[in-house]
Amino acid sequence: MVEDKEQVANGEQVSKKGAKKLAKAAxxxxxxxxxxxxxxxxxxxxxxxEDHAAGRxxxxxxxxxxxxxxxxxxxxxxxxxxxxxxxxxxxRGRVHTSRAKGKQCFLILRQQSSTVQCILAVGDVISKQxxxxxxxxxxxxxxxxxxxPVAVSSKIESCTEQSLELSVEQIFVISQAxxxxxxxxxxxxxxxxxxDAEGLNIRVNQDTRLDNRVLDLRTPANxxxxxxxxxxxxxxxxxxxxxxxxxxxxxxxxxxxxxGGANVFTVSYFKDSAYLAxxxxxxxxxxxxxxxxxxxxxxxxxxxxxxxxHRHLTEFVGLDLEMAFKYHYHEVLHTxxxxxxxxxxxxxxxxxxxxxxxxxxxKVDAFKFLEPxxxxxxxxxxxxxxxxxxxxxxxxxxxxxxxxxxxxxxxAKYDTDFYILDxxxxxxxxxxxxxxxxxxxxxxxxxMFMRGEEILSGAQRIHDPEYLIERAKHHGIDTSKIAAYxxxxxxxxxxxxxxxxxxxxxxxxxxxxxxxxxxxxxxRDPKRLTP
Amino acid sequence: MYELKTLLPQFDIKLPTCMYPLKNVSLAADSLAxxxxxxAxxxAxxxSCKLEANRIDRTGRNAATCALDLDSLGRQIxxxxxxxxxxxxxxxxKVLKQLEELKAQLGQxxxxxxxxxKTFQHTTAFQNGGLKEVPLQDVVINGHPNFIPYALLALxxxxxxxxxxxxxxxxxxxxxxxxxxxxxxxxxxxxxPVNPALPKISVTLIWKxxxxxxxxxxxTMYVPIYGEVNIIRYLGRVGPAEYRYEGxxxxxxxxxxxxxxxxxxxxxxxxTQVAMVRLLDKRLQKQQYFxxxxxxxxxxxxxxxxxxxxxxxxxxxxPALVAWRKRAKLVVQI
Numbered sequence: 001m002v003e004d005k006e007q008v009a010n011g012e013q014v015s016k017k018g019a020k021k022l023a024k025a026a027x028x029x030x031x032x033x034x035x036x037x038x039x040x041x042x043x044x045x046x047x048x049x050e051d052h053a054a055g056r057x058x059x060x061x062x063x064x065x066x067x068x069x070x071x072x073x074x075x076x077x078x079x080x081x082x083x084x085x086x087x088x089x090x091x092r093g094r095v096h097t098s099r100a101k102g103k104q105c106f107l108i109l110r111q112q113s114s115t116v117q118c119i120l121a122v123g124d125v126i127s128k129q130x131x132x133x134x135x136x137x138x139x140x141x142x143x144x145x146x147x148x149p150v151a152v153s154s155k156i157e158s159c160t161e162q163s164l165e166l167s168v169e170q171i172f173v174i175s176q177a178x179x180x181x182x183x184x185x186x187x188x189x190x191x192x193x194x195x196d197a198e199g200l201n202i203r204v205n206q207d208t209r210l211d212n213r214v215l216d217l218r219t220p221a222n223x224x225x226x227x228x229x230x231x232x233x234x235x236x237x238x239x240x241x242x243x244x245x246x247x248x249x250x251x252x253x254x255x256x257x258x259x260g261g262a263n264v265f266t267v268s269y270f271k272d273s274a275y276l277a278x279x280x281x282x283x284x285x286x287x288x289x290x291x292x293x294x295x296x297x298x299x300x301x302x303x304x305x306x307x308x309x310h311r312h313l314t315e316f317v318g319l320d321l322e323m324a325f326k327y328h329y330h331e332v333l334h335t336x337x338x339x340x341x342x343x344x345x346x347x348x349x350x351x352x353x354x355x356x357x358x359x360x361x362x363k364v365d366a367f368k369f370l371e372p373x374x375x376x377x378x379x380x381x382x383x384x385x386x387x388x389x390x391x392x393x394x395x396x397x398x399x400x401x402x403x404x405x406x407x408x409x410x411x412a413k414y415d416t417d418f419y420i421l422d423x424x425x426x427x428x429x430x431x432x433x434x435x436x437x438x439x440x441x442x443x444x445x446x447x448m449f450m451r452g453e454e455i456l457s458g459a460q461r462i463h464d465p466e467y468l469i470e471r472a473k474h475h476g477i478d479t480s481k482i483a484a485y486x487x488x489x490x491x492x493x494x495x496x497x498x499x500x501x502x503x504x505x506x507x508x509x510x511x512x513x514x515x516x517x518x519x520x521x522x523x524r525d526p527k528r529l530t531p
Numbered sequence: 532m533y534e535l536k537t538l539l540p541q542f543d544i545k546l547p548t549c550m551y552p553l554k555n556v557s558l559a560a561d562s563l564a565x566x567x568x569x570x571a572x573x574x575a576x577x578x579s580c581k582l583e584a585n586r587i588d589r590t591g592r593n594a595a596t597c598a599l600d601l602d603s604l605g606r607q608i609x610x611x612x613x614x615x616x617x618x619x620x621x622x623x624x625k626v627l628k629q630l631e632e633l634k635a636q637l638g639q640x641x642x643x644x645x646x647x648x649k650t651f652q653h654t655t656a657f658q659n660g661g662l663k664e665v666p667l668q669d670v671v672i673n674g675h676p677n678f679i680p681y682a683l684l685a686l687x688x689x690x691x692x693x694x695x696x697x698x699x700x701x702x703x704x705x706x707x708x709x710x711x712x713x714x715x716x717x718x719x720x721x722x723x724p725v726n727p728a729l730p731k732i733s734v735t736l737i738w739k740x741x742x743x744x745x746x747x748x749x750x751t752m753y754v755p756i757y758g759e760v761n762i763i764r765y766l767g768r769v770g771p772a773e774y775r776y777e778g779x780x781x782x783x784x785x786x787x788x789x790x791x792x793x794x795x796x797x798x799x800x801x802x803t804q805v806a807m808v809r810l811l812d813k814r815l816q817k818q819q820y821f822x823x824x825x826x827x828x829x830x831x832x833x834x835x836x837x838x839x840x841x842x843x844x845x846x847x848x849x850p851a852l853v854a855w856r857k858r859a860k861l862v863v864q865i
Contacts, residue, residue, distance in 0.1 A: 114745035348704065370701035371738060381668075390749045413671055414737065415703065 001216055021039040037341075053127035053490050057134065060144070060172040077161060083149045090237065091116075091145045091166065094175070096185065096217075100135025107134065108159060110185075113220040113357060116161040118145060120168045130171070140185070140215070144169035182212045189219040191361050193500060206517060208402040213522060213531050223514070224357035225519055228347065229507045231354075231419065233298060233345040236319050238371040239339050243296040245321065250283035252276055252300055256481050263304045276302035279500055281432075283486050283515035284322035284462055296321040302502075306526050311453060312514045315524040319506075322498030329434070329444045329460035332497040336458065337420055344418065345370050347510065351443040358494035365512050367417050367450075376410070378442065381421055384409050395425040395441060407452020417509075421445045431475040432468060443496070450509035458499025465489040560697045572797035627724065636826055672762065673745040676713040680744055682763050683734065684716065685863035686770070687723050689826060693771035695729040703739035713738060719865070732769065758792040760832055767828035781823050788814050788821045790827040792836040804840060805847050812849045820859065828860050834859050 072090045075083055083089050088140060096110035096121050103122035110114050120134050138145065147166035154211040155162040188204045202437060209216040236489055237247065253267060254277045279296050287295045301318035321339075325331040347355070358364055385392055385406055392402060426435050426443040435440040445459030464470045465486050472479050472486075478487065507519040517523040522531060627769060674680050687696045698720050702709055725731075745754040746765065756765055763785075767774050776785045791814065795807040815821060821829035834856070837843060845853060 344704065367704070369704045371704070372701065374701065387749060409750055413747050414701075414735065415668075415673070415739065 005016045012478060046145070051127050051129050053130040056125070056170045057130045057170060057410070059176065060174050062158065063174065072144075076111065077111040077116050078118060078165070080149050080161055080164060086149075086267050087160050088146055088169065089148065092142065093145075095137050095139055095141050095143060095177075095308060097139065098135055100131065103128065103131060104132045105131045107168075109146075110218075111142070112160065113223045113523055114259045115159040116164070116166060117156050117159050117170050118147060118166040120171070122340075125169055134168070136169055137171075137173055138177045138179045139181060140218075142175040142177075144172045144174055150273040158408055159165075161297060171335050181234065182214065182217055183208055185218055188239060189218055189221065189361060206515065208516060210523060210528065211531075217521065219361070221358050221361040224354035225507065225511070226521055228351050228354050228358070228511070229503065229519060231347060231351050232343060232503060232506055232510075233317075233319070235343045236296075236339070237298070239346075240294075240296050240321060243294070243339075244336065245323075246292055248283070248287050248292070248297050249300065250280035251298050254304070264299050265302050265304045266303040275382050278303060280320050281500070285485075285493075286488045288322055288324050288493070288496045289463075289488045293324045293494075294321075295323075299501075301502075305427065308526055311502065311508070313516060313520055313525055316505075316516075317503040317519065319501040319503050320498065322496055324494040324496040329495075332370070332458075333375070333420065333422070333446055333462070336448070336456070336499055337375070340418060341371050341373055343372075343506075344510070355391050355511070362513055367510050367512075368411075368415055369477060370414065372414045374410070374414055374416055375422055376419060378421050378423050378425065381406050384413075395427050397428040398426075403449065403454065405450040407449055410449075411452075417451045418449070420448050429459060431471045431477055432459075433471075444500070448499075449507065453505070453509055453511065455505050455509060456499045456501045458497065460495065460497040463493040463495050465491055502520075536555055581770060593783060620759060667733055667764075668701075669733045669748075670816075671747045673703075673737050673739045673741050673747075675741055675744070676709040677739050678759075678839065679713060679716050679840045680736070680759050680762070681716070682759055682831050683736065683863060684719055684723075685795070685831045686763070686766060687720065687830060688864040689862050690753070690771055690774075691723065693773065694732060695726045696727050696732050696734055698734045698736055700736045700738070703737050705740040706738050709738045728847070730771075733767070758793060759796070760789050761833070763828050763832050763835075764789065776822065776829075779822075783846050785827055786820055789832045792832040795836050796839065796865075801842055804843055808847055808849075808852070810844060812852055815851055816853060820855065824857070830859050831863065834863055834865070836863065842854040 008355055023327045037074045048204075048484060074092055077091060077392060080089070080091070091111075093109040093111040093116075096108040096115055098105065105120040107118040108118075120131050122128050122131055141378050145166065147168045147170075149164050150167050151163060152165050157167065159405060161335065162308060183204050184202075186209070187202045188209060191204065206474065216291065233474055241247070253274045254271065255274060264278060267274045267276060275408070284295055284297065297318075297320050299318060300315055302315050303312075304314065305312060321336065323332045323335060348367075352512045379394070381398070382392055382394065385402055388409060390402060390405065392398075397519065407417075407419075411417060422445075423439075423442040424445045424447065425441060426433065429443050429445045436444055443459065445457075447458075448453050448456040462471060467488065468486055469479055472482065504516050504519045508516050511519075517525070594809075672680060672683070683696070683698065687698070690696065698722070700717050720736075743757045744759045744762065746762045748756075748765075756762055767776065774783050779785070788811070791807060791810050795804065795811075798804045798807060811821075818824070820826050821833060836857070848856070
């Protein structure tokens with residue numbers, strides 16, 4: 001104000017004296033310089049002195065479990081709707097996006113699949129420096145926030161918590177992320193349907209996702225997919241345990257390539273060679289011979305197939321079961337079929353939120369099934385294919401295109417994505433498969449299909465050692481290599497049947513995804529060995 | 532008159548003297564020996580011959596030579612024409628041969644395709660209205676538990692000694708619970724035994740959340756059939772001969788009764804239901820059954836429709852219909 005008065009006085013003097021223009025200009029320039037220096041001095045003083053929000057924000061020191069901080073009540077983001085109007089809460093999450101403008105800063109806080117909007121505005125509690133700090137936090141940093149949940153008048157469309165926002169009072173960075181991210185979670189989460197051509201169409205391709213799997217797994221769809229996968233395993237275990245099954249754990253390092261002979265990984269085993277098991281088949285059968293009656297196992301399965309397709313991995317998780325029966329292998333067939341139906345019902349009823357979450361990014365058709373499951377004879381399937389114009393022999397195996405076509409025909413007729421094909425021809429099944437006594441061309445074996453793709457291959461096994469040797473010779477298998485396997489039946493073994501399921505494939509086909517790598521957390525194929 | 536002078540002066544046109552004098556090639560005697568067959572050359576040669584003849588009249592040989600040349604030219608021309616015609620004819624014959632070969636190939640292809648086709652079991656077309664009796668692998672009926680297809684159970688009981696209907700029931704994933712009525716219906720279906728000695732119709736009944744009762748026999752060959760009444764018609768045509776009404780004099784009557792059943796099932800008010808029942812009574816008249824003196828698919832349709840209409844009580848039925856229902860109950864046993 002004093003300066004203003006001086007200016008006025010100067011003006012009057014000049015006008016009174018009638019000084020020249022040059023003199024005016026010179027004096028104005030001096031005045032401007034004076035003002036600038038004065039302003040700079042004021043600002044410097046203000047910055048250092050006036051930050052009234054110091055202590056409410058900053059980069060927190062590394063957490064080394066120094067103290068417990070039990071006074072802080074942390075609330076999950078998904079439960080914030082119950083906290084509106086109840087005072088201050090603490091929330092820990094990641095910075096999904098941030099947008100700072102003027103005296104305000106908006107953050108989207110993400111916790112797994114839930115997101116909520118946070119707002120910082122310059123006021124009594126929050127200073128300008130604090131707002132600036134919040135705006136500069138890198139994406140994907142982990143922050144602790146003390147805030148007050150407040151209701152909002154209009155819905156926040158871009159968040160999962162749409163009815164509220166967090167009015168921030170304190171903000172600390174617990175773990176700071178690098179400023180440059182190899183892929184943006186927003187881009188990786190974008191829906192694949194190209195409905196709006198005007199919108200952003202930045203895509204993240206599969207290889208980039210897998211190379212940076214730690215970031216890719218943070219998308220809501222991936223969080224949901226792998227929770228569904230855990231649900232499949234849990235339901236599988238619970239359903240079988242209720243039916244009297246016992247979980248066993250089989251070795252994966254074996255001494256000889258027992259089944260196929262090909263497609264086996266070799267491992268250096270001290271002075272000898274060992275192999276990685278293609279399936280736990282032999283150990284399941286030994287457990288049956290050892291009077292465990294009903295067994296299942298969940299574990300890794302290795303296939304050294306040089307197949308780079310959308311549905312092949314070199315290592316995947318196998319859900320295997322084996323069961324002794326009384327007189328007919330359909331006792332086992334119905335048990336497995338009903339297990340699948342129960343798994344599908346469990347997923348439908350308990351994991352609806354996850355299925356919906358995947359549906360936001362990928363197109364998910366509802367999975368349809370019948371109860372009890374549909375059982376078709378192999379001959380009926382072949383008849384359906386011939387009716388559709390496909391030429392295939394009676395004892396010929398189904399090719400992949402024919403499998404898919406048969407799946408479409410079954411879907412069109414019975415409206416089910418899950419069905420069982422029974423009585424496969426004996427010539428196309430492994431040596432330990434029991435032939436059909438009524439028709440020696442066929443065998444007591446079955447496959448199960450989801451959306452036209454095979455997920456389970458099973459059969460009644462030969463439990464008589466002499467007959468097993470005969471069948472092995474008929475298949476040209478060296479019986480000395482499987483002597484231990486044959487020997488396990490010489491001390492008495494009940495009739496039994498079973499099958500093996502690929503877990504990743506079940507989840508892929510249940511959701512209708514197009515690539516099995518989407519349902520494998522860290523896929524392995526002939527080209528990928530990292531991460 | 533006066534003599535007129537030309538206004539323009541006359542110029543003498545002088546031929547240029549800088550060029551060499553050129554011979555008239557056509558008049559040269561050398562061209563005679565060329566014997567070219569072109570028309571221009573022929574004309575030139577002829578002209579040359581005449582000139583020569585005129586100049587050397589006394590020499591007979593020259594004249595003879597000219598005549599010979601003309602003759603040879605004529606022969607050459609004729610020969611050329613003959614060659615052209617012959618080549619055209621030859622090409623035409625080649626084309627015709629190729630066409631014949633193509634026809635043979637097409638015939639072979641058709642024959643080959645014919646061999647791949649399915650063989651059908653053809654029965655008397657007249658009896659079942661021309662419907663091809665393909666061996667039925669499975670007939671799928673999609674029904675909602677609120678609209679139970681009682682006709683299926685009625686037919687199963689009515690055909691007990693003629694055909695066997697093997698019904699398997701499933702619950703679709705869109706239907707959480709099928710309710711007590713559907714479960715009782717399933718139990719009643721299971722009570723009727725399946726006789727392996729009789730001809731068999733396999734039926735898959737799927738309880739599903741769908742708007743209409745729907746039947747699919749083959750997704751690649753036939754379109755779905757909607758409505759319980761039309762399913763009765765279909766099963767009537769593929770069922771035992773006693774129930775095939777296409778050749779019967781009462782064919783139109785039976786279809787008319789089935790149409791009334793279709794409309795009865797779509798009535799929303801009790802008043803219109805009673806009106807439909809009255810129509811049925813007119814159709815029955817003095818007969819024992821809607822199909823005459825014997826049970827027919829029309830009776831099956833009416834009986835199952837009335838079961839699905841609990842609001843229509845015995846008070847709404849005429850005495851003739853009540854008596855008919857007692858007779859029909861002995862056959863369908865529901």
